[in-house]
Amino acid sequence: MSEKSTILCVEDEDMLLQDLKEELEDEGYEVWTAKNGQAALEILQEEKPDLIISDMMMPKLDGPGLLRHVREKRPGLNDVPFIFLTAKATRDDLIEGKRLGVDDYLTKPVDYDLLLATVEASLGQVLRVKKQNQDKLRRIYNAIQKQRSASEELRVSFVVQNPASVRPILAALNELGCTVSVISEDQLVKKSFSVEGSDILFIVYSKIVHYYLKYVTEGIGKDWKGISVLLAPSNLSQEQRECIKDAGISNTVEYPYPPIEIFKLLMQKMKT
Template identity: 50%
Template structure:
């Protein structure tokens, strides 16, 4: 039975690629293949692998160029291990491979026992990180739920043109008792958005959202606006961040939008309720300060 773990194997030697696929499938991994970096990028348009195993020297786009592209242009794959497989086996070659940012560097001819052990080790490391994040999130859940008992239900808007991107965020927020409302980008320039009372609005950044923020900025009832948090691409331009702040965005969270960061915003918003203005004076006091401190310590 093939597992749910998918490995992208990038190798230009046909015979070796066939052997790699056979060994990996025998180990119950699902395998997708590419013969160079350009083919791999095409695969990544439709497949999100759990690990990438890549030759270094290939025609067209080679392994180092693929690694650079993946790390810069595919933030969703930031946590996906990238392993080089190459005939270049000198000490200097290995050091170069490590400096390029690969997670591991294996040499040809392939020692398949070592290969499978290394793959399992890397995947286990990813699982440990995921479990650590889950535990952090559980701590924030508890902090939120304890404070939520004392105050009205949190109303959250999630603004995006792509429901698939925001559905995990919406589901997680709903799970802890937030009242979540998906909002289409186009609603930002109508009364639909302003007339609904939200405590916080998470907005997936796009050029259209950036443009439509001006309609919210013109609102005379600034006190009735929700806290606006923009979910932005990784390595977002600093000048663009400043423009967003000028339009009323309180904070930005970079892709891949870690749940811990989302819930820190929720807990902070909850703790600011009840003071002067919609969210208080901004200073954390009493129980709210304690909850925020608990959240901060859980992610330290």
């Protein structure tokens, strides 16, 4: 790997947390530490690790609570492997963890050779999946480019307040050579933006976006000749869907916004 992989270790025993940090750093990993699940969430507000290792039993917020929050409320962390450390997990604990989306378990006392092998395997699997997806995206993108002038780049704009929520898509577009720009919701409210120089506009659904689409739709889905795509949750109400349709946005990709599905949609639109 060209850069160090980052690992978040969450453990309330100071000595074990320090041992984990030292062992992983000796192998070349960058390690962030937290003493409970709540402290880990504070780190995850600002950072995205490549892997999370967490104790199961901790004060304030335990391991299962942390995992539940990550898997249900942090879509930007969907591709981050999660490993539990446990001293006495019951069969029911193991089943609950699997249902929540844990990727692996390690028992205490920690066998550090097994720990390092598990970390390497988990990170390797993520890289393989990313490479497979990138290969698929590249084939689709090349097919899209055949519909356009070879000298032109695909110009893509995103309306999103928090770019981290769509980081995988932004990274894929940038790597494929697209010209990508971000329009904040503040610019949307003030109407201080233009999509005239864009071929494709992605809009991440929110209350502010809903208001804009319902009451101020000039420039999106009306006179503009590009392609508009709404990235939306799967639980939109009928009223919300009607608002989107009335605003002239007919393309919707639901959470978790698979990049491959997005590029397939773009390819279909380019062909037409």
